[in-house]
Amino acid sequence: MRLDNNSFRLAESMPAMDAVFLAWNYIGNRDAKRMIFHYLTTTARAAVAKADVVLCNTFEELEPDIVAPYSPASSILPIGPLRTWQRLTSEAPAGHFWRADDKACLSFLDAQPYGSVVYVAFGSLMVMSPAQLQELALALLASARPFLWVFRPGLTTKLPTAFTDLLPHHERSKVVEWAPQECVLAHPAIGCFLTHCWWNSTLEGIRNGVPLLCWPYFTDQFTNQTYICDIWRVGLRVMPKGNDGIVTKERILERLESLLGDSGVKERVKRLKDLAEKSMREEGQSLRNLNAFIESMRK
Structure with missing residues (x-):
């Protein structure tokens, strides 16, 4: 990671981000900020390190420097955008909270x-x-x-x-x-x-x-x-x-x-x-990733 004038890049190919807007800076008091910082830098990071693959609801063209095979985060597998509301079910749609x-x-x-x-x-x-x-x-x-x-x-x-x-x-x-x-x-x-x-x-x-x-x-x-x-x-x-x-x-x-x-x-x-x-069509990258993951789980 490189830091220049309060901006940082996780890799040279990735866009610059303002450090002011890091996740833990907008969570409330100092204790809450420390908790989020600790979670993101230790717990979540350790979990990702143990995973063979991380499934993400995104698509390659949206975040090419994150999910490309040659990127620092090459274990991330984009399988999105997912469409929960098109499920054939009588149950309530995923993600609803109220009525x-x-x-x-x-x-x-x-x-x-x-x-x-x-x-x-x-x-x-x-x-x-x-x-x-x-x-x-x-x-x-x-x-x-x-x-x-x-x-x-x-x-x-x-x-x-x-x-x-x-x-x-x-x-x-x-x-x-x-x-x-x-x-x-x-x-x-x-x-x-x-x-x-x-x-x-x-x-x-x-x-x-x-x-x-x-x-x-x-x-x-x-x-x-x-x-x-x-x-x-x-x-x-x-x-x-x-x-x-x-x-x-x-x-x-x-x-x-x-x-x-x-x-x-x-x-x-x-x-x-x-x-x-395009990513979720039959020949789209996200759909191919999802199908490949399902096949790997069957083995």
């Missing part, structure tokens, strides 16, 4: 114009302050764009009154506690994805060719944001301008409009989508 029977958001999307909807979802762990939540809520209303917001229990105590009072007057909006995310992101009405940048959400957005508006919360979400914005260039950051850490309504609106108006981002994410689809 697997809520299809109302899909009916809502069916009624919206192509590429118009802002999809907002922050996963199962992110928490927002009431002040920040109000800025986001009012920005969504002020955008005059249709939006689908997954407002899960636990994001904060409740929606701001200013938002709930105005929401009935915003004709093209829907707030749900749960959404079938993979189905939502595959819908042609989706224009962009406001996301916390957890890896599954990142890959789901890319696989469906959806531009990403990045609002990371902790751990590797900041690293994923770097890849999204600086390396793949398929999204933009949502970052506060002031010292109070609050992203204002105006800032959110500016970032949202910049992303939706960026044809370059749309072209690049469309290219990654095509590569992702």
Whole structure:
């Protein structure tokens, strides 16, 4: 590993990363940071060292310097992008947390114009302050764009009154506690994805060719944001301008409009989508890797 001016490269062929955004720097207090640092540098590393192969939900064209056979991490075998929602099963889709029977958001999307909807979802762990939540809520209303917001229990105590009072007057909006995310992101009405940048959400957005508006919360979400914005260039950051850490309504609106108006981002994410689809076709590298792994387990 080489470190230059707070940036580092794990190998010469790999892109530079800012050390400020290492996973343990966004986990809370000093004790929590030490715990994550210890886990990543000892426990996880030791587990990987003992493994013959590490299966990863990614594809070679997305991270060529990581998964190529000649790379320092040559034991990594990409088998993605995986599609859990296409399983033929009566059970709830993998990865859902709330209500697997809520299809109302899909009916809502069916009624919206192509590429118009802002999809907002922050996963199962992110928490927002009431002040920040109000800025986001009012920005969504002020955008005059249709939006689908997954407002899960636990994001904060409740929606701001200013938002709930105005929401009935915003004709093209829907707030749900749960959404079938993979189905939502595959819908042609989706224009962009406001996301916390957890890896599954990142890959789901890319696989469906959806531009990403990045609002990371902790751990590797900041690293994923770097890849999204600086390396793949398929999204933009949502970052506060002031010292109070609050992203204002105006800032959110500016970032949202910049992303939706960026044809370059749309072209690049469309290219990654095509590569992702190719990787899982019959002759795709990821599918070949998965089949080879299954055959090795049968021996």
